[in-house]
Amino acid sequence: MTETPAPRPLRADARRNVDALLEAARTVFGTSGVDAPAKEIADLAGVGVGTLYRHFPLRSDLVKAVFQRGVDACADAAPALSAAHEPGAALAEWLLRYTEFLATKRGLASALHSGDPAFESLPGYFMGRLGPTLGTLLETARSSGEIQADVTPEDLLYAVATLSQHGVAYSGRMVALLVDGLRYRAVSGRS
Amino acid sequence: MTETPAPRPLRADARRNVDALLEAARTVFGTSGVDAPAKEIADLAGVGVGTLYRHFPLRSDLVKAVFQRGVDACADAAPALSAAHEPGAALAEWLLRYTEFLATKRGLASALHSGDPAFESLPGYFMGRLGPTLGTLLETARSSGEIQADVTPEDLLYAVATLSQHGVAYSGRMVALLVDGLRYRAVSGRS
């Protein structure tokens, strides 16, 4: 369907600048928050604002790109974890990795659900990339008998993401509570 | 300590305008999001932007005020609920009321944790007002034997607030999971 009509190799310096911008943005977002002036990012990347806006027409496009990079890295980490640990441990390890990733995104994660239409596509990307990843981990753990309840990957992903906004220590406690809920799900027959 | 040095009765038209602004802001935030231009709010309230900024020097002050109004209303609802229902039911009813309140705040609730220093004081107010409220409900329910685990009001309050950002249906499911966790807390002796 949506095939690439004109792939355009993208010039070498352009590619370098895009990378520098992404890296600079990640840093600046981490220190000054997602609302930091675009100029600050361009300066750190060593380019003009014009270049920034050439590659990311809207400020929010840059925010999205940085977020997606992080999501990709997180998803890519799963197979290795899954191969190196038992199902239950792999799930736990990955959730930890996921939590740590989210911890660096503070304002970013909240912007995701701020109602701003610019970020509407993010949850979809997030889900499409991480949903299957966690889904596999979860199903494997359930098959091995370590998990009782059936929670959807989507629900759990969202829950941990949102909970993480309040700090690592806090999210650790609440995620533990959620996992307890998964293990000892009420047997009183509620759907 | 912090006694009112000069209470200043506040002129009648001023009081009326503050109220109109608060009401207009609540509406506009609900429809256009918390980032709606200040002009839009001033127009709906039928005043000039100067008036808006006289009463709320920073844009964020208006956001804070609207949020606090909602928090107050929610806290004030507890005693009546507590008097009209059994401990467990009162807790459930209040959490529902609380969830519904949060549902109307979308972007507002996320702004709360966006890292913006302007909103730093909000969690404190939020906690000071709602913490004791939920604390009482929770302790009463625990005394009645309906709840096993000891979760702090703070943790639960935050958890539900954050979870609610994803929609009423979703938060309903996740809150149920949390409550199951409270009832059937793991006995494996983890601190």
Place this chain on the structure above:
DNA sequence: GAACTATACGGAAAAGCTTTCCGCTTAAGC
């Protein structure tokens, strides 16, 4: 390896939003 051309760059200008300022209006007290 020099010339050519389309791509990309930088930063100045435009547009939009928040916040400030100040002359005019009006509520409150006498």
Place this chain on the structure above:
DNA sequence: GCTTAAGCGGAAAGCTTTTCCGTATAGTTC
């Protein structure tokens, strides 16, 4: 009704994002 100080409206200032365009340069051709 007159006085006066609180309060009002909207124009102007200050910042940020976003656009524009003349200039520079990677990639290609001879």
